[in-house]
Amino acid sequence: MKKYFYVIENALLNLSKNKGRNFLQGAMIFAVITTTVIALSIHNTSVTLISEYKAHFGSEVSISPERMPSNLPGITAEQALAFSQSEYLRDFEVSEPDDSSEAVDAVFYLKSPELLEAFAAEVRGKGLPDGYKVDIDRDAYARMVTPLEGLQDISFTFLLIVLALGAAIMVLLSVIAVRERKYEIGVLRAMGMKKRKLAMGLGVEIIAITCVCYLFGMIAGWLLSQPISDALLTGQQSAELMNAVAAQPLTSVKISVSPLTALEIFGVAILLASIAGIISVRQVTKYEPIKILMERN
């Protein structure tokens, strides 16, 4: 291990030299990390919320006449009680009947949204006549979930673009960096430094830059993702939807950077570092010292 100590020392010393180049590379990683934090945390938050909302609104079933206005009466308390005796439900609520009629407002809570059809079939089996629909509150569902799904799509596309662009730029930067350092590499190789150690040195440099940029990128991304999410959500909510539903629409999602998100982004950082590292190492192993030094002389 001690034999490798100087390689690490040399790599860290190299960081303080060539500030311009390192800054450029660092800024690139920083930008990618920041945008990834934003995209990923928005994405993850919307995924979580969607599943929560789906579970909530998707399992809130009511039974009502198919076409409104209708002369069909609402279901009776008796019916409601019969329907509520179901394996598929976790709970139900029935209001007091009106004075004028037998009809009640009943809400059935499914154990999970997928059980809707099974429950509907069961209810029909128990004698619910045609002309009634067994369904969730589609309006509320759309109001809550649609903008989130839009957000999820946007952030995912954005994430892919950032990653592809980031990877491409990292490749470019690494190629340029190694070219720029060809002479230095030639000198080290001429002095007898092995390719493996040279590669290790370059790796240490890239990892050091990446770690610092990861930290700063996380902080910047965390600060920026909330305002950006708010702006996106506002854009997602179409005017029609706002008019269609009088109820309070979704204007804000609390964005959080979960440990999982942080880990995913660390994965992204490692991916970027690996790309840069692999490119550098490939370049280094391609060069023979004599050729580099001859070019110079």
Add this chain to the structure above:
Amino acid sequence: MKCLELADVYYRYEGSADYVLKGITASFESGKVYTIIGESGAGKSTLLSLISGLDVCTEGDVYYEGKSLRKLDRDDYRAKSVGVIFQGYNLLTNFTAVYNITLSMSISESEITDRQAKKEAAYALLDNMGVDRETADRKILYLSGGEQQRVGIARALSHNPDVIIADEPTGNLDAETEGAVLNIFTRLAHEDGKCVIIVTHSENVTAIADEVIGIRAGKLLSGTEYRASLPCHVSYPSQENLETKIKENEQ
């Protein structure tokens, strides 16, 4: 003792059709100073790059202590067995002179492992070359050509190699420093038993040689053409000249 041998060495640069070296056979012993002379473009630096294991010959073989450089770990060979002083110095320009030396020691896995001791040894080596501490702590970028050359020499000697290979090592030095450097080379060969091979255009350098090797257009010069190419005072290792040299010494 035979240290290095060239056996019918041919070399051609990649992508170029002509051979730069055309069938060179020679041997170098420990404890001697060799100079290689020849016109610009004759192939001297190319020859050194093969001897120093920076490249391998296209045909033929270079042997170090009887082992082909093709089969040796040439990184280790460069790091430990040879010290090369390049025509263009080839120092790390962004680092200090002393760092260039200690890095070379680290690469060669020198027995000095303590940081401070390493640094002191580097300062001492540089001091030997007439580079004081203040200069040694400066970046190579801010050193004069002559100073860089001396740092290059110090680096080549820093890991105590068996073979010292120098390409125009005194080209940028004043007469006084050149004398000091040549003294060091002579001492390294004659007292420490190193094999010293120097490419030079300078008559002062050929003067210290135990053997002079002439090269023209990629071939060794021999006999009369070889002698004609030498400066008149140079002692070359043929029998008749050895005799005249002895006579001169006796007078």
